[in-house]
Amino acid sequence: MNSIFLRIYGGVLGVLVLVALLGVLALHVLNQSRGEQYRERLAHGTFTIMADNLVPLDGIERRRALAIWERLLGIPLSLQTLEQAHLDSSALGQLARGKVVVEQIGPHAARVYRQLSDKEPLLLTGEVQQITEQLARATIYLLIDELVRFPVDEQPARLQALRSDKGFGFDLHLLALDQADLDDDQRRRVYEGDTVMALGKGGDSIRVLAGIVDTNWVLEIGPLYQMNPYPLHWLLLIALMGLCLIGLVVYLLVRRLERRVLELEAAATQIAQGSLQTRVPTEGSDSVGRVAAAFNSMAEHLQRSLMIQRELVRAVSHELRTPVARLRFGLEMVSDAATPEARRKYMHGMDSDIQDLDKLVDEMLTYARLEQGAPTLNFQRVDLDALIDQVIEGALIHGLGSRTELEAKAVELFRDLALPNPESIGRRYPHQVSGGQLQRVMAAMALISDPLLVILDEPTTALDVTTQIDVLRAFKRVVRDRGATAVYVSHDLAVVAQMADQIVVLNGGRIIEQSSTAALLKGPADAYTRSLLAAARPDKVLSPASEVVKDSTLLTIKGLTAGYGKKNLQGMPMIRVLEDIDLTIRRGQAIGVIGESGSGKSTLARVVAGLLDPAHGSLTFDGAELSGTLAGRTEEQFRRIQMVFQNADTALNPMHSISAILARPLKMYFGLKGKALRERIDELMDLVRLPRELAERLPNELSGGQKQRVNLARALAAKPDLILCDEVTSALDTVVGACILELLGELRRKLGVSYLFISHDISTVRALCDDIVVMYSGHKVEEGSREAFSRMPFHPYTDLLVHSVPELRQGWLETCGVTSGNLPPISAPANNPELCTFLNRCPARIEGLCNKTAPGRRLIAGGSEILCHRDSDELQAVQENLNPETVGAYA
Numbered sequence: 001m002n003s004i005f006l007r008i009y010g011g012v013l014g015v016l017v018l019v020a021l022l023g024v025l026a027l028h029v030l031n032q033s034r035g036e037q038y039r040e041r042l043a044h045g046t047f048t049i050m051a052d053n054l055v056p057l058d059g060i061e062r063r064r065a066l067a068i069w070e071r072l073l074g075i076p077l078s079l080q081t082l083e084q085a086h087l088d089s090s091a092l093g094q095l096a097r098g099k100v101v102v103e104q105i106g107p108h109a110a111r112v113y114r115q116l117s118d119k120e121p122l123l124l125t126g127e128v129q130q131i132t133e134q135l136a137r138a139t140i141y142l143l144i145d146e147l148v149r150f151p152v153d154e155q156p157a158r159l160q161a162l163r164s165d166k167g168f169g170f171d172l173h174l175l176a177l178d179q180a181d182l183d184d185d186q187r188r189r190v191y192e193g194d195t196v197m198a199l200g201k202g203g204d205s206i207r208v209l210a211g212i213v214d215t216n217w218v219l220e221i222g223p224l225y226q227m228n229p230y231p232l233h234w235l236l237l238i239a240l241m242g243l244c245l246i247g248l249v250v251y252l253l254v255r256r257l258e259r260r261v262l263e264l265e266a267a268a269t270q271i272a273q274g275s276l277q278t279r280v281p282t283e284g285s286d287s288v289g290r291v292a293a294a295f296n297s298m299a300e301h302l303q304r305s306l307m308i309q310r311e312l313v314r315a316v317s318h319e320l321r322t323p324v325a326r327l328r329f330g331l332e333m334v335s336d337a338a339t340p341e342a343r344r345k346y347m348h349g350m351d352s353d354i355q356d357l358d359k360l361v362d363e364m365l366t367y368a369r370l371e372q373g374a375p376t377l378n379f380q381r382v383d384l385d386a387l388i389d390q391v392i393e394g395a396l397i398h399g400l401g402s403r404t405e406l407e408a409k410a411v412e413l414f415r416d417l418a419l420p421n422p423e424s425i426g427r428r429y430p431h432q433v434s435g436g437q438l439q440r441v442m443a444a445m446a447l448i449s450d451p452l453l454v455i456l457d458e459p460t461t462a463l464d465v466t467t468q469i470d471v472l473r474a475f476k477r478v479v480r481d482r483g484a485t486a487v488y489v490s491h492d493l494a495v496v497a498q499m500a501d502q503i504v505v506l507n508g509g510r511i512i513e514q515s516s517t518a519a520l521l522k523g524p525a526d527a528y529t530r531s532l533l534a535a536a537r538p539d540k541v542l543s544p545a546s547e548v549v550k551d552s553t554l555l556t557i558k559g560l561t562a563g564y565g566k567k568n569l570q571g572m573p574m575i576r577v578l579e580d581i582d583l584t585i586r587r588g589q590a591i592g593v594i595g596e597s598g599s600g601k602s603t604l605a606r607v608v609a610g611l612l613d614p615a616h617g618s619l620t621f622d623g624a625e626l627s628g629t630l631a632g633r634t635e636e637q638f639r640r641i642q643m644v645f646q647n648a649d650t651a652l653n654p655m656h657s658i659s660a661i662l663a664r665p666l667k668m669y670f671g672l673k674g675k676a677l678r679e680r681i682d683e684l685m686d687l688v689r690l691p692r693e694l695a696e697r698l699p700n701e702l703s704g705g706q707k708q709r710v711n712l713a714r715a716l717a718a719k720p721d722l723i724l725c726d727e728v729t730s731a732l733d734t735v736v737g738a739c740i741l742e743l744l745g746e747l748r749r750k751l752g753v754s755y756l757f758i759s760h761d762i763s764t765v766r767a768l769c770d771d772i773v774v775m776y777s778g779h780k781v782e783e784g785s786r787e788a789f790s791r792m793p794f795h796p797y798t799d800l801l802v803h804s805v806p807e808l809r810q811g812w813l814e815t816c817g818v819t820s821g822n823l824p825p826i827s828a829p830a831n832n833p834e835l836c837t838f839l840n841r842c843p844a845r846i847e848g849l850c851n852k853t854a855p856g857r858r859l860i861a862g863g864s865e866i867l868c869h870r871d872s873d874e875l876q877a878v879q880e881n882l883n884p885e886t887v888g889a890y891a
Contacts, residue, residue: 008250008253008254008257011249011250011252011253012246012249012250012253015245015246015249016246018245019241019242019245019246020242022238022242023238023239023242026238027238040099040100040101040102041170042170043100043102043110043112043128044099044100044166044167044168045139045162045163045166045167045168045170046138046139046142047100047112047114047124047126048100048114048166048167049142049143049146049162049166050069050077050114050124050142051114051115051116051117051124052166053065054066054079054116054124055116055117055120062079066078066079069138069142072141074137075126075127075128075138076126076127077124077125077126078124078125078126079116079122079123079124079125080122080123080125081121081122081123082095082121082123084123085113085123085125087101087113091103091113095113095114095115095123096115096118098115100112100113100114101113101114105127109127109128110127110128111125111126111127111128112125112126112127112128113125136197136206136208136221136222137195137197137208139168139208139221140195140208140209140210140219140221141195141210143159143162143172143219143221144210144212144213144219146158146162147159147212147217147219148212148213152215152217155174155212155215155217156174159172159173159174159219160172170221170222170223171221171222171223172219172220172221173219173220173221174212174217174218174219174220175217175218175220176216176217176218177190177191177211177216177218180209180218180220181198182196182198182209183831184831186198186209190209190210190211190218191211193210193211193213194210195208195209195210196208196209196210197209199569200222200223205222205223206222206223207220207221207222207223208220208221208222209221257288260283260288260292261288263280263281263292264280264288264291264292264295267279267280267295267299268295271299271302276299276302276303276306278299279296279299280292280295280296282296385429386426386427386428386429387425387426387427387428387429387430387433387441388407388410388411388426388427390441390445391410391413391426391441391444391445391448392406392407392409392410392448394445394448394449395448395449398449400449400450406448407426409448410426410444410448411423411426413443413444413447413448413474414426414440414441414444416470416474417440417443417444417470417471417474418440418467418470419437419440419441420437420598425437425441434597434598437597437598439459439460439461439463439471440463440467440471442459443459443471443474443475446459447474447475451484452483452484452485453484453485453486453487454475454479454484454485454486454487455486455487455489456475456486456487456488456489456490456499457489458489458490458491459471459475460472460490460492460495461490461491461492461730461731463597463760464595464596464597464760464761465760465761465762465801465804465805465806466596466800466801466804467596467597468495468804468806469804469813469816472495472498472499472813473813475488475499476498476499476813486499488500491532491732491733491734491735492536492734492806493521493532493533493536493734493808494536494805494806494807494808494812495806496517497517497521497806497807497808497809497810497812498806498810498812498813499813500517501516501517502514502515502516502517503515503516503517503520505520505526505528505529505532507528512526512528512529513525513526513528513529517810518810521533521808521809521810531735532734532735533808534738535734535735535737535738536734536808552586552587553584553585553586553587553620553623554585554586554587554589554621554622554721554722554754555583555584555585555608555619555620555621555622555626555722555754555756556583556584556585556618556619556620557581557582557583557584557608557617557618557619558582558617558618558620559580559581559582559616559617559618560578560580560581560582560583560604560607560614560616560617560618560619561576561578561579561580561581561614561615561616561617562576562577562578562603562607562612562613562614562615562617563575563576563577563578563603563615563778564577567615571615571616572615572616573615576615576778577600577603577778578600578603578604578607578614578778579778579779580617580779581600581604581617581779581780582780583604583773583780585722585754585756586754587721587752587754588748588752588753588754589754589755589770589771590748590754590755590757590768590769590770590771591754591755591756591757591769591770591771591772591773592757592758592759592765592766592768592769592771592772592773592786593756593757593758593759593765593772593773593775594758594759594760594761594762594765594772594773594774594775594801595760595774595775595776595801596760596776597760598777599775599776599777599778600775600777600778601726601758601760601775602726602727602758603778604756604758604775605643605724605726605756605758607619607628608641608722608724608756609641609643609724610626610627610628610629610630610633610641611630612628613628613629614628621637621640621641621722622640622721624637635669638718639665639669639718639719639720640718640720640721640722641720641721641722641724642715642716642718642720642722642723642724643715643723643724643725643726644708644711644712644715644723644724644725644726644728645711645726645728646726646727646728646730646731647731648699648704648707648708648710648711648731649699649704649707651711652699652707652710652711653699654698654699654700655698656698656699657695657696657697657698658685658694658695658696658697658698658699658702658710659678659681659695659696661699661710661714662681662684662685662695662710662713662714662717663677663681664714665714665717665718666680666681666717669717669718669719680717681695682695684713684716684717685713687713687716687747688709688710688712688713688716688743688747689709689743690706690709690710690713694706703736704731704732704733704736705732705736705739705740708728708729708732708740709740709743711728712728712740712743712744712747716747716751716753720753721753721754722753722754722755722756723753723754723755723756724755724756724758725744725755725756725757725758726758727758727759727760728740728744728757729741729759729764730759730760730761737764741764741767741768744757744768745768755768755769757769761805762789762798762801762802762805763805765786766786766789766790769786770785770786771783771784771785771786772784772785772786772789774795774797774798774801776797776837776838777837777838778837779837779867780867781795781797781798781838781866781867781868782794782795782797782798782864782865782866782867783864783865784862784863784864784865785862785863785864787862788862788863788864789802789864791862792875792876792879792880793860793861793862793872793875793876793879794864794866794875794879795864795866795867795868795875796838796842796843796844796868796870796875796878796879797838797841797842798866799879800841803816804816823841823842823843823845824843824844824845824846824847825847826839826845826846826847826850826851827847827848827851828851829851829852830851830852832852832853832854834854835850835851835852835853835854836850836854836855836867836868836869839851843878844868844870844874844875844878846869846870849869850869853869855867855868855869856869858871860872860875861876
């Protein structure tokens with residue numbers, strides 16, 4: 001390393017060490033003072049009350065009072081003289097001013113002194129082990145003892161007078177019991193006369209509450225915060241000062257270097273302007289001096305290169321001039337020739353000149369290609385605008401309203417499209433919402449300008465069936481109310497049947513059939529149209545079940561709770577996505593998981609895959625504990641659990657060939673290479689029914705269905721026991737999706753692999769899976785065999801999903817959601833987080849039961865297990881009363 005950078009590195013290192021030492025020293029001194037003030041503020045009010053109460057008492061009464069307080073508060077208390085306390089002059093002065101003195105005697109213990117009065121040099125002394133919690137409990141007893149001496153209506157005013165007179169360092173409040181932010185157990189304890197400590201909002205403080213005897217008052221003190229030893233504003237100030245010091249030292253170190261670099265920059269600019277004689281002084285032997293010497297050498301080399309280039313140009317010109325001149329002369333001779341034999345003679349002589357000219361041109365083109373052959377980077381734009389800004393952008397550009405008006409209109413669209421928290425969801429970013437929610441935001445983007453022509457390109461493909469109904473109604477309402485023309489592009493004939501008056505069927509870029517919707521659905525003329533109708537409902541032809549080893553459990557999930565966000569003191573995340581999930585998957589079994597967007601389906605797959613650490617619960621895989629994190633799993637567990645993602649475009653590396661994508665797991669898990677690797681890749685291509693010649697193509701050269709087959713082949717390359725399929729057919733057209741389902745069933749029968757198949761379409765799940773799990777708002781509300789899902793009764797939410805699947809008939813969209821009455825009325829639900837999450841949408845809810853008591857799990861007819869208060873007969877009666885052609889009360 002050269003000397004200039006040694007000086008810079010050494011200087012920067014020295015100033016960093018100095019800044020660190022100064023910062024630590026400053027924080028230590030600052031926190032020592034802040035800590036004393038914090039402890040004194042907490043103890044002042046409590047000890048002032050006790051000291052003031054002791055003043056009028058005689059010696060016996062004082063000892064009796066101290067004994068009572070010691071017993072009630074658990075704090076050793078005593079009276080001693082100033083000489084016995086052995087305090088320094090600063091502490092004595094503080095006591096003389098009516099303050100308390102807190103002497104730290106341990107990590108969490110302190111000795112507190114308070115002088116009784118100016119006339120009596122006695123000190124009230126107490127040893128507190130937990131200064132925040134213990135003093136809080138002591139304070140609550142003393143304050144209640146003070147307040148009970150006054151009439152009830154004077155107690156609030158007296159409490160505020162005590163806070164002001166005694167110098168309390170925290171808030172004091174008198175609340176009614178129903179106003180206190182407490183759960184049912186805490187309210188009971190307060191009512192019974194106990195003292196309750198509760199966490200404040202955010203979990204970073206505590207509140208202490210106790211009831212006052214013979215009154216309706218609850219005394220609350222707090223919130224009490226722990227002292228933050230590293231306050232942000234002080235850290236920022238110290239960091240800013242350190243940065244300024246570092247910047248000053250670096251500037252002094254590099255100032256001379258800057259001047260020399262500027263000289264180099266000026267010289268380079270002059271050379272770029274054509275002054276090739278420019279040189280820079282070579283001062284010193286450090287790196288900048290060597291760069292200056294190299295710069296001068298480069299300038300000299302450039303001068304010589306330009307001279308050589310001129311000579312080369314002259315030479316090439318000469319080489320070109322000779323064959324061109326001969327060609328010109330030959331053409332003149334050909335035109336002057338009198339006989340055909342003479343012309344052929346002259347033209348034969350021109351062949352060698354043409355070949356020489358071709359060689360020269362080829363050489364020039366080769367050099368040109370080399371000049372243009374530098375690698376380039378392709379960048380993709382990532383939009384980080386908030387959702388509502390993107391929704392209203394087009395309307396703002398076209399001047400269709402002010403920002404305020406358009407934002408209000410966007411919120412109404414969010415509400416019509418059943419987006420959660422419509423007033424605030426627009427402030428989120430695209431990566432902060434689910435795929436289904438993002439699709440609905442895009443629908444709002446298209447509708448906000450009240451268009452006359454709407455082109456709807458697969459707008460509901462990625463949406464769950466219940467949300468799809470709301471989106472379809474919103475589109476149809478716009479078309480009807482505005483008299484607009486709509487072109488609806490979709491692969492789902494059942495959806496098209498609800499939107500279109502005329503249907504055009506395309507195949508291979510050609511129109512193969514066009515007729516009215518009713519005529520096409522009743523009697524399709526083309527075989528391809530008939531295949532679309534057959535693929536529209538894959539559960540009409542159930543795939544035969546494979547052999548399931550009933551006594552061989554592959555994966556067991558017990559009491560699983562998971563979510564996102566900051567965790568509380570119990571380790572539970574702020575946002576719970578999964579709540580107490582139990583699930584068992586046997587070898588060779590396919591388990592289907594269905595539910596709306598946000599129900600927790602993909603989160604369940606992420607937990608099983610090790611991509612999300614669960615907050616509670618256990619996972620067991622083939623008899624061994626399965627860690628919730630990737631770091632805790634073995635390579636064998638990685639191999640045996642694979643995942644097929646919803647979007648094959650983002651799951652496949654666009655820069656790698658299909659063979660390279662499939663080769664990676666084969667090399668990593670089995671060490672294959674050479675001929676064995678090539679043969680295994682061919683076997684995988686055959687296994688997923690892809691031509692072998694596609695192995696050398698890139699993903700963008702394949703169709704959507706082919707890419708999903710590659711995605712599946714990559715998972716199969718590891719020879720897994722369990723494959724997690726997350727919405728693998730939702731982005732594919734019905735025919736291709738049906739082929740993927742058929743392939744998955746065949747692979748399961750051939751390889752004995754198990755599936756955890758996630759979808760929002762119950763017909764797709766019934767076509768493949770042996771058992772089905774229904775999830776709603778993070779809870780498992782129903783589980784049973786696929787046969788049990790073909791007839792009533794269901795859990796009320798399952799009934800919603802079953803009747804939300806569009807039917808192949810016109811008018812279904814208008815009839816679904818029409819009911820003979822409203823939902824059964826109920827009173828406000830109890831404050832119980834265990835209540836049914838489907839309560840607000842359930843047509844089978846019971847007043848006094850569903851809104852007061854958590855539901856239990858029970859078996860119903862057909863063998864399914866549901867989370868509901870209702871039994872089979874009750875659910876059967878409710879669901880038979882609903883119109884079988886409608887969604888019923890759920891819309």
